[in-house]
Amino acid sequence: MAGTQGIRSTPADQAREAVVDTALAKLDLDAKAQLLAGQDMWSLPALPEIGLKSLVMSDGPIGVRGVRWTADDPSIALPSPTALAATWDPALARRAGTLLAQEARRKGVHVLLAPTVNLHRSPLGGRHFEAYSEDPYLTGRIGSGYVTGVQEGGVGTTVKHFVANDAETDRFTVNNVVSERALRELYLAPFEAIVENAHPWGIMTAYNSVNGTTMTEHRYLVNEVLRGEWGFDGLNVSDWMAARSTVAGIEGGLDVAMPGPTTVYGEKLAAAVRAGEVAETKIDEAVRNVLRLAARVGILDGAEPAVTELPADIDGGALAREIARRAFVLVRNEGALPIPEGRSVALIGAAARDARVLGGGSAVVFPAHVVSPLDGLTAALPEGTLTYAVGADPNEELAAADKGFELRTVCRDSDGTVVGTGSAPSGHLQWMGDDLPDGVTHDTLHSVELTGTFTPRESGRHTFGIKGLGAFTLTVDGTTYFDEVQGAEKDDPFVTFFGAPVERATVDLTAGDTYEVSLSHVVSVPEHVPMKVVAFTLTHQEPQRDPDELIAEAVEAARAADTAVVVVATTERVESEGFDRRDLRLPGRQDELVHAVAAANPNTVVVVNSGSPVELPWRDEVSAVLLSWFPGQEGGGALADVLTGTHEPGGRLPTTWGSLDSAPVTRVTPTDGELVYTEDVFIGYRAWEKEGRTPTYPFGHGLGYTDWTYDEIKVTGRTVTVRITNSGTRKGRETVQIYLAGRLAGFATAEAPPGQSAELTIELPTRAFETWDEQTNAWTQLKGSFEIEASHSIADRRLRATVAP
Structure with a gap:
């Protein structure tokens, strides 16, 4: 695969490279070193002397946050990456990427x-x-589809996190010990495929170490494998605060150290060159990569951008809804779905009203609106046929102040003088770098007050709290409940963002009345955080009713309806960046809720609103189980489409679902700083099969609203042809999966009306016929003959053909 997308491959590439060379020759050492360090949280410095504008980066992957991490700057929120993978549709991923490029340009x-x-x-x-x-x-x-779509929109990508960044526990310091074969066949393989097939313009190296070397200094994996063997010609940027060494970083192939202005590059890099510790040619290589990226995205004068004709605009809401319903995986259906027309429905679950549409951490964006399951079904079902009950709330702690709050920010200097004000669409405030209200600077900013009103929707004891570090003053309805310094148990620079909120006040409030609220914070950035950040959250929890009473109400609602739909969910304290999960159970009393509702109504449908696997102890008691992942801003509308049968659930499992007790690979906690991947190449379905264990639902599994017959398989060289027939009563979509030597080697989807057949042609990659030989340190061809299987899932193999490599 090496070098298939190398530099100067077309006349346009050659022309851009000439501009890059000319610009590079005009820069002195200090300017070059400056360009390799972030000037702030999200950007690189402009260099007017060569016609270079500032390069701006932003987190994804389900939206484009921009440089302002705030609900005041809304973004399209697509379904989670697990949902996108559940579509098994690279073309749909490509369209998602094109939409995100449109958002990025905006x-x-x-x-x-x-x-x-x-x-x-x-x-x-x-x-x-x-x-x-x-x-x-x-x-x-x-990933290839996603990268292609983004870059076709003229925006760069950085494929991450290179490499083996597969858990969150001690992620800054962990040394992951991985065999060369497992690295090549598993963890490097997606990066290699994307470099070959999509030619990404950037890659991000991870916090962790691999086999003793931190990834921002990993000369072998970056310089020899990524750039040498694969021919990658893009930018290598560190994960934020991952760069640790000036000399080892540049020698290890790290081009840019983020964020700024305090990094191991910049002035420190120029000084290392002058001291003879680093050759200036190393700096030139890194700068060339930055300038090449700048040329591709159109911010280097004289260089034609890689994309000169932009794609047509995409309706973001419509695409978000399409991806969501295509991603829903129906793992069980005993005739309950689709819900027959005219049936009464009891919708149950706190997550049905206050939907969780995305995961926590740096992936968070703020959509302009969210369609909850309650919103979606209310719009889709005839008036008077839908009832709602809370049943059980998965949120066992406070969340950012949101519904009923009207807030603004007031910034003051050390004398208490107001130096600026701004809006605050929620209780979460996060200003990074110079993203401050007009007229406010970090030099003058001493304190920030979130102030405004709260009109509760329920009467009772409301709980208020704080997420963040430092001095806070919390006042509700004229009473000060907290005026102290809030610390942290763990010395983690991200605790302000991902840590748990702390309860600080309980107040009796009346629904419909309006109350004054205020949370003031004295700004102080810890010394170990090398960036200017103002971040804290006013949190809130509504009155907590008796859980038994709530479940009893849900049971009565279910008993009175033809169909009960229960939405269960994880929370931000279960699935988020910054920590790993302790178990796979649903939080709160949601399992108990499902047991009780299922006993009251045989037509119970459970919608599982989680980004990754959870245990389903009640699955055999209910009529249907639908996995909705984190479905994005239009998830409720998509759910209504699928439940009512206007659209078929199109998803197939991209990962195995099973109990934690049965899972073959579970360890995520290092011992003495090391996490040894003792399972080698056996993860996921390969591990389940090797151990002879049966999961709850296997990799690739998913039901539709019709049936498919697999008729014939033919194999010619690396080309597999499969004919299937829709043997059901509705139009549908099937995903045909090809397994070779126990590994997924290809797939394709087909649509057909009832009674009609479809023929799929699937080209298997060369790599499907190879394995990594640790003796020769090279790829070698599989020997002997083996079966190619056309399957509905890894556990439902329909057709076989025996072939030799």
């Missing part, structure tokens, strides 16, 4: 910090919702 962003293509090694990985799959081939295909 927000002045040149490079999207996405996609995440690490693997679901253990189901306990806290950030798995942000990655695609346990399988490297599926991950590579979906």
